[in-house]
Amino acid sequence: MSKPAIGVGLIGSGFMGRSHSLAYLNVDKLFELPFRVELRMLADQTEAQASRAADAFGFARATGDWRELVADSRIEVVSITTPNRLHKDMALAAIDAGKHVWCEKPLAPTLADARIMAEAARHRGVRTAVGFNYLKNPMMRLARDMIAGGEIGEVRTFRGIHAEDFMADVSQPWSWRLDPANGGGALVDIGSHIIAAARYLLGPIVEVDGRTDTLVTSRPIAAGAAERRTVAVDDVTTARLRFRSGVVGTIEANWLATGRTMQHAFEIAGSAGSIAFSQERFNELQLYCAGDEAARRGFRTIVAGPEHEPYGAFCVAPGHQIGFNDLKAIEARDFLLSIADDAPRHAGLGHAGLGHAGFDEGVAVLEVVDAIYRSARDGGQPVAIGVSAQ
Incomplete structure (x- = not known):
C-alpha cells in the first residue's frame, strides 16, 4: 500500500536551504516514516533565483514570493532558512495557515519575538523544530x-x-x-x-x-x-x-x-x-x-x-x-516523526x-x-x- 505524501515548502536556498533539501530527499529512504516526502515548492528573493534552486534541489515549483508558498494548500510543512530577522513573519504566516514549521536557529532576533512564535504554534497546534542539528x-x-x-x-x-x-x-x-x-x-x-x-x-x-x-x-x-x-x-x-x-x-x-x-x-x-x-x-x-x-x-x-x-x-x-548533512537528515526524521506522533504537541527536548x-x-x-x-x-x-x- 502506498504511503500518503507530505508536501514540503522551503523558503531560502543558501547553505542551510541546501542542507534542508538534502535532508528531505534522504530522510524517508534512510528511515521508516509513515509518509513519503514530496518537495513541492521553493521560494527565494526572485523568481529566477528560486527556479534555479528548485531545479537543483528537486522541488516541483518555484516562486519569488514566500507568501505564495505559505498559502499553498498542497504544502503541509514549511522550512525557513532565511536571515534571522525574517523568521518571525514567515513562521507566523505559516503557523496561521496550519503548517508545521522547521526554522533555522536562532528562532528570532529577540526573545519577545521567539515567545510570540512559540505561543502561536502552541495555540494553532502545529509541530515545530529549531535547527540545532549538532544535538x-x-x-x-x-x-x-x-x-x-x-x-x-x-x-x-x-x-x-x-x-x-x-x-x-x-x-x-x-x-x-x-x-x-x-x-x-x-x-x-x-x-x-x-x-x-x-x-x-x-x-x-x-x-x-x-x-x-x-x-x-x-x-x-x-x-x-x-x-x-x-x-x-x-x-x-x-x-x-x-x-x-x-x-x-x-x-x-x-x-x-x-x-x-x-x-x-x-x-x-x-x-x-x-x-x-x-x-x-x-x-x-x-x-x-x-x-x-x-x-x-x-x-x-x-x-x-x-x-x-x-x-x-x-x-x-x-x-x-x-x-554534517546526515545530522540534518536525523533532524528531519525527528521533526517528521513529531508530526506523525500523537504525543502532546509542541514538545521540546523530551519529545518521544x-x-x-x-x-x-x-x-x-x-x-x-x-x-x-x-x-x-x-x-x-x-x-x-x-x-x-x-
Whole structure:
C-alpha cells in the first residue's frame, strides 16, 4: 500500500536551504516514516533565483514570493532558512495557515519575538523544530546517556565553546550577520549552538554573567571597497553559567578564531571521570575514568558505530563516519516523526525520547542569550534566567 505524501515548502536556498533539501530527499529512504516526502515548492528573493534552486534541489515549483508558498494548500510543512530577522513573519504566516514549521536557529532576533512564535504554534497546534542539528549526533546522545547513567559520577563543571574563523579576515565585507536587527553577533549566531548543547547534556541554565567584545570595529561595505561600515555586534562573547543542578561552567562564542572552522566542543568533568567532544572529530567521544589504574589513566576514544543509533541507518560498519548533512537528515526524521506522533504537541527536548528541539527550546536558548547580553551591558552582573528555560 502506498504511503500518503507530505508536501514540503522551503523558503531560502543558501547553505542551510541546501542542507534542508538534502535532508528531505534522504530522510524517508534512510528511515521508516509513515509518509513519503514530496518537495513541492521553493521560494527565494526572485523568481529566477528560486527556479534555479528548485531545479537543483528537486522541488516541483518555484516562486519569488514566500507568501505564495505559505498559502499553498498542497504544502503541509514549511522550512525557513532565511536571515534571522525574517523568521518571525514567515513562521507566523505559516503557523496561521496550519503548517508545521522547521526554522533555522536562532528562532528570532529577540526573545519577545521567539515567545510570540512559540505561543502561536502552541495555540494553532502545529509541530515545530529549531535547527540545532549538532544535538542529533549519536555521540551527543551517548554523552547524555553516560552522564545520566552516572558513568562520570557527580557532574561538577562544564566548559563549552563554539569557535569558527569565517569572520577572522578583516577584509571580509559587512553582511547581514553583522546587522543588529538579526539579534546580535557571534553569541546569537553560533553561540546558540553551544548553549543548546549545554542544556541538552546538563539541563536548564538558571544564572549567567557575560562579557561581549567587538574586536573588528568596521568592515568594507563590499568586497574590495574602501568605504567601511561600523560593526555594532559582538565578535567574541564569554559567559559563566550556573545550571539548576548546581553544575557551574563557561561558554565562549567566537567567529574570529583563526584556524578553527568548527570548534563546537565541550568538556564535562565529574567526580569519577570526564567526557570531552569536538565537532571537528564528531564521530568520536573522549572518556576519562578516574578509577583506572594510575599507569593506564588517560582519555580513551569511543568511535561511532551502528551501536549508536541512528548511525546504522547510514553505514553498517563502525568507524566509517557520518557527516554534517546526515545530522540534518536525523533532524528531519525527528521533526517528521513529531508530526506523525500523537504525543502532546509542541514538545521540546523530551519529545518521544528523540531529543527533538521545538520552538519552546528555541525560546529557552534565547532566554540564555538574552540574559548574557543583558549581563554584558550591565558590566557582567549575574542575571537569573526566566521560567521558560526551566
